[in-house]
Amino acid sequence: MKIIQSKLRKCFLFFLIIPFLIQPFMISLNNNFYVSEDYNTLHLSEEIKDTKQWINNSNFDSQDLWTATETGDSSDVASNILDGEAKFIVLGEKRIFNNISGTPSNSSSQKWIAMKESELSVLPDNTGLDEYGFWADNEYSESVDQSRNNPIIHWKRNVTMPVDMSDYVITATDLSAIFNATADINLETPSDTLSDPGGAYAAEYDHARFFISVSDLEQIENYELAYNQTVDLGIGNWGRTGRGGQNNVTDTEMTPLEDDDLAFFLSRVLSRDNRNFTLTLGIDIYCEDNYGGLEIDTWYSLRIKSCNLSFSYDKIINQFTKVFLNQACEKISDISEYPVEVNSAILNFYYKIDQEWPSNSSPNSKLGVLINNNKIPEEISLDSATTSYQEAKVGGFEVSNLITDDVNVSLELNLADEFILANNITISIDNVSLIVSYTIFEPNPRIDRIDYSWLIYTLAIGVAVLITTFTLYQTYFKYPPLVRKVRKLRKKVRKGKKAKPLSLRKRQELITDNYMEHIKKAKLEFLERKDMKQNSVKEKGG
Numbered sequence: 001m002k003i004i005q006s007k008l009r010k011c012f013l014f015f016l017i018i019p020f021l022i023q024p025f026m027i028s029l030n031n032n033f034y035v036s037e038d039y040n041t042l043h044l045s046e047e048i049k050d051t052k053q054w055i056n057n058s059n060f061d062s063q064d065l066w067t068a069t070e071t072g073d074s075s076d077v078a079s080n081i082l083d084g085e086a087k088f089i090v091l092g093e094k095r096i097f098n099n100i101s102g103t104p105s106n107s108s109s110q111k112w113i114a115m116k117e118s119e120l121s122v123l124p125d126n127t128g129l130d131e132y133g134f135w136a137d138n139e140y141s142e143s144v145d146q147s148r149n150n151p152i153i154h155w156k157r158n159v160t161m162p163v164d165m166s167d168y169v170i171t172a173t174d175l176s177a178i179f180n181a182t183a184d185i186n187l188e189t190p191s192d193t194l195s196d197p198g199g200a201y202a203a204e205y206d207h208a209r210f211f212i213s214v215s216d217l218e219q220i221e222n223y224e225l226a227y228n229q230t231v232d233l234g235i236g237n238w239g240r241t242g243r244g245g246q247n248n249v250t251d252t253e254m255t256p257l258e259d260d261d262l263a264f265f266l267s268r269v270l271s272r273d274n275r276n277f278t279l280t281l282g283i284d285i286y287c288e289d290n291y292g293g294l295e296i297d298t299w300y301s302l303r304i305k306s307c308n309l310s311f312s313y314d315k316i317i318n319q320f321t322k323v324f325l326n327q328a329c330e331k332i333s334d335i336s337e338y339p340v341e342v343n344s345a346i347l348n349f350y351y352k353i354d355q356e357w358p359s360n361s362s363p364n365s366k367l368g369v370l371i372n373n374n375k376i377p378e379e380i381s382l383d384s385a386t387t388s389y390q391e392a393k394v395g396g397f398e399v400s401n402l403i404t405d406d407v408n409v410s411l412e413l414n415l416a417d418e419f420i421l422a423n424n425i426t427i428s429i430d431n432v433s434l435i436v437s438y439t440i441f442e443p444n445p446r447i448d449r450i451d452y453s454w455l456i457y458t459l460a461i462g463v464a465v466l467i468t469t470f471t472l473y474q475t476y477f478k479y480p481p482l483v484r485k486v487r488k489l490r491k492k493v494r495k496g497k498k499a500k501p502l503s504l505r506k507r508q509e510l511i512t513d514n515y516m517e518h519i520k521k522a523k524l525e526f527l528e529r530k531d532m533k534q535n536s537v538k539e540k541g542g
Helices: 003-045 257-274 455-475 481-495 507-541
Strands: 046-053 066-072 075-082 083-089 093-100 113-115 126-130 134-140 152-160 170-184 207-215 222-229 246-253 276-286 295-318 321-328 340-353 366-371 408-416 419-421 425-443
Touching: 046 152, 075 321, 083 321, 083 408, 093 152, 134 276, 170 207, 170 222, 170 257, 207 257, 207 295, 222 257, 257 276, 257 295, 276 295, 340 366, 408 425, 425 455
Parallel strands: none
Antiparallel strands: 046 425, 066 321, 075 083, 083 425, 093 295, 113 152, 126 134, 134 295, 152 276, 170 246, 170 295, 207 222, 207 276, 295 419, 321 408, 340 425, 366 408
8 A cells, every 4th residue: 555655646746847847848949939030030031211300390390309508608608499490699798887977976876985095194184075076175384294294085985896797808998087176376386486595495396196096895906097196286486384375277187097908907906806896086185395494385175076987898708618409319229129220311400690700709619510429520610600591511411420229419509719799699590400211120021929928838737737636536536435534534533633423334234225225126127017017908908
């Protein structure tokens, strides 16, 4: 019995292992078929040639599919899509500063502050601001205070520019100022005859200097922009003491620097603070000691009536600023599941400019195209652009060597020079095309792959069912019901589980019951035959 059970176990294990042995073979067979099929497809293919416009929204009917990017100074350029055109805009600008004009006042927009030139300097006797401008008066009496021979008054105003001046260049300036003065003839001038028993002499003579200067807020750099120094104010021979009468200088303009120098000094102070500078209006009184004895110099009125400062400044376009319009096009591999070969790719577009390009200041600026971030070697110089649309290149640019599976197109405006621009310039682009000719290699004839996986799964399921059936038969169904009950009971008893008692009949009882069953069947058959005979006799007698 044990030998039979051992053989059954081996048979069971054999059938259990078979599916695992067969499955790798079937999978390998299926894969080999596919590999063989692919191999044959490469050698038996049909070439399908076609040509396609690869750019979408090539006429800029909307903003769709195009994105803009900038590098460098983004405040110098802009781009948009409008009226069926793509536009690159170079953002030039001209501004004018004219916030200082007319008679000085202390209105809300003009705050002038009177102050000493330095801690060591002295102020005139009286100073002020009225409807006619700034004024000062002074009398130098050597017998009272010899240290007051050089009083100076400054009126300062801090100015804030509306933009960062590091991005602009001052291109034109205008400065004017008017002053007048009244003094006594007791001043010593070059035209006077100086005489005194105690001795008389002169080097600079008595004079007043009216000036305008500019500086940074910290006064690190300070430059005089305009001035006028009196020569004959107080002309007239008079002794060294007392007052002899008035002499005046009527309204007179200060003398400004040349425009280029004005622009240079304004730019210098704005280079320290790109938005702020200080303007100073001043009167510097000088009383020279012309005699051995004491003297008097009298200044009745020194006045700055008006000041006008204006300048224009244009925008700086920074070198290597660029603006792009980009489109990520369909991939080459997206058009077919089969191999695709690009035969040719021709790119072209039309462009124009709204005004002549400033080629003298920017000769190297160009339009260009990039494919997959690789620039086409041929670029278009902006000085060749006209106000009418023209083709970028007759016949277009051949760019197939730049195309991989990806097709990313960028239109570029490259500002390769630093230059000054007073107004906007717009370059327009339209009708962008990328005509790609390609070949698709498809199987010929086209054979659909047969999927054999269903066969593998069917065989695996069949083997599993067979093993299950065989196992159930060997372990259960091949035994008679009574034997199965006994085996089940024995199993429970072996495991110590409770089991209902199984009643079994003796062999003699089973034989007797079986014999009696056969007697009953024989007796029944005899009675049935007897009835059939009686019925037959009755039918014949009748």
